[in-house]
Amino acid sequence: MTSVLESKLETINFPNPDMRVPFNALPSNDSPEENLSKSELFKTFVQVEVRGWINDADFDRFDPVKSLSGAIALRNKELGIYLTKKNTQIKSPLKEQSTLKQVMNVSTESVLKFDFLLKANTENRQVRVNESKSTVLSQPILVKILLLQSYKISEILSHLEHFIQNQGKFLSRNIKSLQSKNLHNSKIEYAGFFTVHNDLPICLPVLRHEDKTINEAWLVKICKNMNMPDVLTARDEEEFTFHVPRNPHLDVLINVHQILKMPDLPIIRYAKLRYGYYHYGQQGMNDTGWGCAYRSLQTCHSWFYLNNKTDKKPPTHLEIQKTLVRLGDKEKSFVNSREWIGSFEVQMMLNELVGCDSKIINVSSGSEIAEKVPELIEHFETNGTPIMIGGGVLAHTIVGVAYDEISENCSFLILDPHYTGPHVANNIKEKGVYWKGPDFWKADSYYNLCLPLS
Template identity: 50%
Template sequence: MVHTEDSSLVFRLRGVLDLSCHLDSSNEKQGQAAISRSFQTLRSRVSSESLAFSLCNSPVLLWPNKGFRSTAENLAEGAPCRDLHQYIEAEDGGSRKTSKKKEKKDAGPTVVNLKLLLEVTESGDSGAPSLSTVTKAQHCARMPVCVDCVFSASGHDTLGRVCAGLVGALCSQLSDMEEAVLKYRKGTSLLVPQPFHFRLPEPPGLLVTVVYPAGVPDSQLLTAREELHQKYGLPSDRPCFRRANAFHFPDEAYKDGYLRNPHAHLTPPSVEDAKLYVVKGVYSYHHYMQDRVDDNGWGCAYRSLQTICSWFQQQGYTDRAVPTHTEIQQALVDVGDKEPPFVGSRQWIGSIEVQAVLNQLLGVTSKILFVSRGSELASKGRELANHFETMGTPIMIGGGVLAHTILGVAWSEISGQIRFLILDPHYTGGEDLQTVTDKGWCGWKGPEFWDQNAYYNLCLPQTPKTV
């Protein structure tokens, strides 16, 4: 059995540094030099002996630049970094080592959080203060620099290596921040640099940190993203480096309360010679009775549409928030599909309306697949597998008065056997992952799940070609 502490570890270091500099608005070169000097001062401080790391939820302090020193007697420079786990307390007061055992089905690294600290220099005989006279008007710029660095390691790597890696990542990030501040500076106005972490598909698990200026929308950072795609050999047909694509650390809760990717916690079905074709990326599970809206009995297609919209939002294709029922209804009125009284009603919608709303609100086109009888869905494995392999978006399927979301298929090209990965919007309970997966609200279903005699329309959203 492989222990948690020997698995992939990500050390995450966060903290706030105070940057200040005097800018002469009449001299561009001097202003740039002043900014660079201020960042160099910060790099010098984090390379000095005053730098310390505080292990979160623990009394342990580490000094990486003091020949390595720690407050724990057993944490020497050559100790394996996994030894830090025994000092971390879970939020319920128990040991982190035992409290996380049950959750290991989650894909993702084990995160070790550290806080950046700087020792305050004590007053003493460090030299007399110096005075200088400035005759020109100058602008004093001050801003907090929020650093957020990561370093990946195995449990066997030494503490010394990990700490040296974090110091290197910290200095490198400050240089990237300096570059971003200089590039987007306007006179004496400086934009705050913000770091984002992105997980690359190859090599698996590699985290790349990119610094973007606060306040500059993704639409104005296209050139920077194109350069990143080229640098890391990524395809240029889908976003990888937009802010919405940033890696979500497994130890952080989503603030909106929605469940993400409940299907990732399921065991794949046993179908001989079958391959899995599933949704790519992250979506939120939207279902009946959420958002203080009682749509039990009529809102299933609205909820399936919201799940699809959440996918486009969280993959960075759109900045638009997931639409409400009212906004969905208004969009259908705006395109001429419905009359004005439709807004505020409790009327159903179907796949054709979902297609129209996606196009109207997100600019997303969709293909419609018509199935005259539910029994024919079992023969649509090739079309569905191709969709998930090329597009990777959730599919809305409507038949009779019911709508569902298809998240994938397990399909055998040899035998034609198929299982459908279904996300059911008819669920009315709370955001309890175990209930959703154990009770089949998200689960693998056979062809008998569909009404064999009802007709079905499937809305297959297409991904725009963009970075």
């Protein structure tokens, strides 16, 4: 399986800003790899991520005719892993021959993350004193890849080194191009998006400059290098501005909270990984006035789908109704009706469809929800799933909280399923997703919170 995937990655012919295996790009043959579902894929592979910075003084070291072999190091502080070409250091209980599967059993993260380090270049080093003002550039580097769980820790660097050098070469060439155009106020960030060709996200280095035509030209160049000239539509480019990709398989925006500024509170916790934003009017369903909890359920379910814990897409309203009837929770007349559902139905559906249990928190007044913030923080830290909350005749989804332990001030990051506007980031900001204080919850209503356990 390794040779199949590696050969496919080599033929994609782009500068490897993201090395996640394109799920739809697996070759069509009789090998078992072709039939892997997403959940099976992530049972076979481990997601590995490398992040770091390249200073302008090191750009030339990524020249295509040069080699950085031996100069690249990877570090994971949590697990005490330090990797170079000649040395492997690992903290107990892991060993040099431990597999990635064993590593992930020890790690608290779902992705194996490394810091990228570049050893100082001492070749022909000279020290000069220059008192003139100068600008020092540094650019981020981000590589993501799927590696087989059977790989050993000592093998990680050998699999990643080539891709890191490829991306460094790409950045080096393009940074020099920016400098020649005197675009010193530009910066490069990484943004992820989906295409019809990929079931997994592609992460691209995106130029940020006040002149949008320059940004667009950069994207065109990137896509040409990827042999995917039609990869970005105008809608995708608009969403790139806010780092909000749209998943083509669900046709919803992903992690829309990223378009908002963070509140000025010391503790902020978000739903982990990815979720899709569902609201009134999507999928051709006019559910205004009665479908808010259905939409919150779809958002919660999307978390399990997008994070490869299930192959089942979020259910439609009709599928929800038929399932609740089959489970004995509703009468047959419930099917094709406009009857509401609540947190208990959401709990029941998630258990039936994705096999997860849920924790239910009851409060007799909206004024008591602020007291539950420490519990919500713990939930986001441990489980990381979106939270469905229902009270009175309304349902919402909580995807983050902010908190000050001393003052007990708090804010809630809310997805509003009652939003009925265009499914575009610019329109959704502060209308479909927003931060609200504890006064947002009505004191004269009781609330039930459904916290799915991952």
